[in-house]
Every structure is written in C-alpha cells, then in structure tokens.
Amino acid sequence: MEKFTLNNGVKMPVIGIGTFLMDPDHAEQAVYDALNSGYRMIDTANGYMNEKAVGRGMKKTGVDRKDIFLSTKLWPSVYEDPNAVDDTLRRLGTDYVDLLFIHQPSGNWEAGYRQLEKALKDGKARAIGISNFHDEKLAKLLEVSEVKPQVMQYENHPxxxxxxxxxxxxxxxxxxxxWYPLGHGDKSLQREPVFTELGRKYGKSPAQVILRWHVQFGNVVIPGSTNPDHIRANADIFDFTLTDEEMDEIAKIKKNIRYYNGSAAQEESYAQMRPDFDSQK
Structure with a gap:
C-alpha cells in the first residue's frame, strides 16, 4: 500500500474504505472485508452513525491497531461539547484516532477546531483535518488556527x-x-472514452483507472462499497502508472461542476441537528 506523508510527518495510506451511508451491519462487514483484503485505512464520522460498528469490524480482523489508519469526524452539534472527542473514541473502542476532522463549516466551528488542536496535543489524534470548508470560512480558519490542518476532505473527481x-x-x-471519488454513482463519468481506452490498455476497469488518477493527482481516496469483490478491485491499482500524457488527457474532461450543491443555509442547518450518537447499534 502506497502512502502519502502529511505536513506533520504522519504517513497516511493513499486509499481506504469509506463508510458513508452504511448502516452498522454493513459498515462492520465492509471494514472487516477491507482489512482482510489489505486495506489499512478506514473513514467514518459521528454523523454516519456507525462508529461502534467500525470499531467492531476492526477488532474482528485481529489486525494490530497501530497498523490501521483510522479517521473520523466531529459533528457540528458537538463542537462545543468538551466530551466530544472522548465520546467518539469510546464508540470506536480506541484511545486515539489517526485523523480527526470537523465535519462541516457550520455552528461554532472555531470551537470545534480548537477541540481538534487539543486532541492533537493530548495524543488523542495523530493528525487533524477539515471537511467541506471553502471561501471566507476557509480563509478565516487558516488565519486563526494555531495548527494548520493536515487534510481537507472535499468533493473531488475528474x-x-x-x-x-x-x-x-x-x-x-x-x-x-x-469524497465522491467515482462521481457519486454517475455512470457518465466512468463511461468517458478516455477511461474505457485506458482500461483496455492496462487491463483495468474504468473505476480502477479513475482511482489511479486520484492517487497520481495527489488525492487520498475513500471509495465506499459493501461488495467484497468491489472492495478488492478498488485497491488493485498499484500495478500500473498513468503517463503524463494520459493524465493530461484526463484533465481535458474537467467540467468544474459539483454533484453536491448544498447552500450555506443547508450547511448551517447541520448545527441544529443533534442525533443521539450513542443510540447507534
């Protein structure tokens, strides 16, 4: 498994299993299948309501905790809760995470980010990150933060x-x-002729070519799947390399159009949502 080195020296696998939209049973099994297929990174969140299941899946495999890169996210409603980090660790069944995000630029996100900085200092997180920040809120965070983020989780695809x-x-x-590394189920992305042609050349599927593009573009990718065959196939991208010319051809299909079109008001509404995270299975 290839790794990127973050700006604080921590090494992070370039591909992991994402658990967004997975119910607890599916998340537990997907984590188990991914780790048994050679994955060493898992991404979850308070808001996914499957942290307990992710923790169970990790333990079932018997893979040493220090060999797993685990990332999760604080939900806006707990940004000001002094117990939020410890509660998250308890649900996951671990005493630290490798990467801790704040999930949205909503609510008192400055308090949320200070929680991340404290978790980093206290050894409860090895790296910290932000998710979905942009425009003036991103500029303000970069201005006021004591520790700059190591990772930004954001929509990205060709x-x-x-x-x-x-x-x-x-x-x-x-x-x-x-996130949405394969276009959020948009088959038109995977059907682009450039991916069909490169798939034939390298003996790979269009999805595998896209995931390889991500890695060479510099992205960490977290494709989500509950299908064991797809999980294995998504990680089978390290036996070929796209040429500079091929990367340039892929760049030509860029449209600068997002699948996610949430408004600022919608983002702010997340701060009002208060799920009972401990009620999860």
Missing part, C-alpha cells in the same frame, strides 16, 4: 478538482481526501 480550494491550501501543504 469532473471537479476544487481548484480554488486547492489554491488556498497549497501554501500549507494540506493533503486532499476525495
């Missing part, structure tokens, strides 16, 4: 590479972690 966000983060060497 149709959309978030160039404005990348430009803002470039001076701090912040690594991108891509």
């Amino acid at each position: 149709y959309y590479t978030a160039d404005d966000v990348r430009k803002a983060l470039a001076p701090f060497n912040v690594r991108f972690m891509a």
